[in-house]
Amino acid sequence: MSAKTILGQTAEIAGPKKAFIIPKPEVAAAMIKRAERPLLVIGAEAQGIETADGDLIDTAIKVSKSGISVVATGHIVGEFRRRGTEVHSMPLMNLGDRLRDPEWLGLDGKGRYDLAVFVGFSYYLEWLVLNGLKSFAQDLTTISLSRSYQPNAGWSLGTMKAEEWKEVIDVIVKSIKEGN
Amino acid sequence: MFKGIEIEVGRIQDSTWDEPMGPTPFPSVGTLRNWDRKFLNRYKPFYMPFCDLCCLCTYGKCDLTGDKRGACGITMAGQQSRMVLIACCIGASTHAAHARHMLDHLLDEYGRDVPLDVALNTGVEAPHVRLVCGIRPKKLKDLEDVLDYVETQLVQLVAAAHTGQEGDNIDFESKAFHAGMLDHVALEVADIMQIATLGMPRGEPDTPMAELGYGTIDASKPVIMCIGHNVLPSVDIIDYLMENDLFGEVEIGGLCCTAHDMSRYNKRSKIIGPISWQLRFIRSGIPDLIVVDEQCLRTDVMIEAKKLGIPVIATSEMSCLGLSDRTHDDPDVIVDDLVSGKADGALILEPRRVGEISVKTVQGVAERRGEKKPFDIGEISVIAQECSGCMECVRSCPNTLEIAAAVGAAKEGDYVPLAMLYDLCVGCGRCESACPVSLPIISMMTKANEDAIADEKYPIRVGRGAIQDTEIREVGQPIVFGEIPGVVALVGCANYPAGGGDVARIAEEFLKRRFIVLTSGCSAMSIAMTKDEDGLNLYEKYPGNFDAGGLVNVGSCVANSHITGATIKIANIFAKRNLRGNYEEIADYIYNRVGAVGLAWGAMSQKAAAIAAGCWRLGIPVVVGPHGAKYRRMLLGRKEREEDWNVYNARDGEEVYVGPVPEHLFYAAETVEEALVMIAKLVMRPNDTNKGRAVKISHYIDLHKTHYGSMPDDLHLYVRRAQDIPFTMKDEIMKVLEESGWVEDKIAIPDPTLLDRMVRRRG
8 A cells, every 4th residue: 555645735734743644454444443432524525436335425334334423524414315324414614623622422422532534525625624633632533534645634544546545445444344 | 164073182073973972983902802702702713723833933933733832832723813813914904005095096186075975875874984983984084084093903903913912812813803893994995985986886786787708808909907906097097098089999807806896987898707817818818918906916927927928017016016116207108118028017106197008008019919929729739748647736726626637638639628627727827836847737728718718708787886775774674584584695706616606506596595695706706607598697687686686796895895884784774773883782783683694605815804804793604615714713603502502682681592593603614505504594593583583494494405315403403483483394394393302482582682781671
């Protein structure tokens, strides 16, 4: 797997504290499986991002069936519903604001998340929200599974080509499911 | 002779105005701090640092990540809010400097006693000035005091951002609100003076249609392109053309707000398009002369113009572009220098000298047009061969457009993908700057779309300026009671995530729903540029009056003051609240009663930040597009926290829960659909009548079902009692409410206020 820290957008440079590169997909899967309260955050660009399952929404549906909480931002929950799956829905700004709140009990009211995994966003928007969480939600671990390195996550995939990324995501999803 | 006038040291008081002075005339930086904190306690800032460092002093750079503090002690939250303040100060100063330049010029040209007759059927000529300053300006000269005040306050706000001054993020935020309030005063001053002196429309709903688009320019004639926001130099060009009967021989078109104001001055001038078209239009080779004034100009305009041998006339001290000051030179000598190419441009700082020089120059230059022609369409594939496919263009693009793939197709002679990018491109040119082989990507894209561009021609209703008092009287009640579902203002720049068509789509959605839709600036232009299957745009389909289903183009950036001014006038004219120096009470009224929301889908500039800040202090929520998240902080409510949503009932002083209305004060939407649903929700106010709330809820549900595929999960926070439920949806809504444990009358319908002093009687 690539370990490139090439930024998705030229000027969205990293600050002094940068994301660790996820060395191989199994590591990301292990982090997700090890988390007590993981949350998969799916951005509105997920529809149309090709994966081994179809698109990123199909993949997220698969993950949700592993018992991991999935939240769709923007209006993209509508697409999940059209495909017959209910996931949580919350605007990205509302979610970022709540993730930094130590008293927030999550979308299901069962307690605070210890891991938030982001994918399916425009690069700059994910960059910004992750940076808010980097400084203001320091006890929350964040992972970016986007195809370009996200410096403001705690952990991020390296920048890679679309085909390689599809394989990496597929391995992560399969690894998660194997653990259940 | 001096009856009715009291002279204080440095300021004139109008004792003929019988409205009592409110508590906060000419508020200083801290006067409205407690008011701001009411909002900032409810809508807490969520910071998304755009940069983790502070590099403003020589102790630094300082890393502020997490809990770290800078060498001066500043925190990350403090630094982010400080940058918000600085951005708002830049924006407000820009509008104030614009206003000052115009005022100095107009006082000289028209005299000090020009009456401020700015709108038909209108007594409240300047709601912001009355509200903030506590004065009633009657003549041009009265605006001097107002600008003196604005300038003094802005200096103090900038001073607060110095190292070792303010340190608390909430206090920085309050100061940003102050900058926003000052901004709207400056906007109003700038617009009412140009209306009063230049004969611009005075609030007529049915202003004439002007023409917008590339296709409106007759390129066989000499073409002057004016760019910017300060219309004075363009006015002189138009006057010169009129006086010398040359309007039919020379084309004059504008980009950005100068274009709006040119059309307000004379509808025969053309609006070429929004600010993002600068590079495209310069590169098109159509303009023979570029005249720039100020704000949002490309700072590389000289470089771009020089490539094609187009002379540039700069007209503002704000943007001298390195040119020699030729203001007092013989006009004919300047013209000779520009026509011969001896000089690339000239700085002419006296607006009344710009017209003759511009027109004579363009006539001379047009004769040698084509000497440095842009490339022909067939050359695109030849140029594209240089592309190595490095993807730097894609990585530098704000919208990650598939530029490399389009250039790759062009290599094979397929220009369609390049042409398809045209509408999505914001025109920033970062792709070209990043390209290691310097491909002229913007030019290639524009050229590939050449045929479509040549036919671009859209009608746009000329900016009308203010809303008349009589219109406010007509719609005040249905707005305040919620029966007109809301007032949505689509304003701001053209940094769209997926093209300007989204703005037209949003506008039409709310027009169909009988909201009042206002617009200005680049957004007003983008609305014009989308046609339906019958070839009509929204200006042709909806009237321009301030009423349900009206599409009101107020004009340029400075005309945004009339949008917020209309909300102030609702409080004053409909509700009979005093304006004079009475900011908190009026803002309290607007916040609790007037269902207005601003949308800046392509917000880009610091000026847009300042305009938004002026809305926040008045209690008007603002939604921005995804790029607006780069303003680095949101002001977000937490709808589930009941304790955050209490108000006083002015009838008896009881503190009551009114639900999360409006939920947010500053919010970035990820998608158009999210924005539509959020706007429908943000127009709800505690004062809505049952009927009004039912109308608003029905729109919220309908949009939510359309785009999210379900009923909203927070209806129990907005339905106060059974009468709030839209009749046709009763069963469906009751089912949802029962599932969420809704209790009727838990949410009160009081006479709402956040101000203890507005309580009329204690229970």
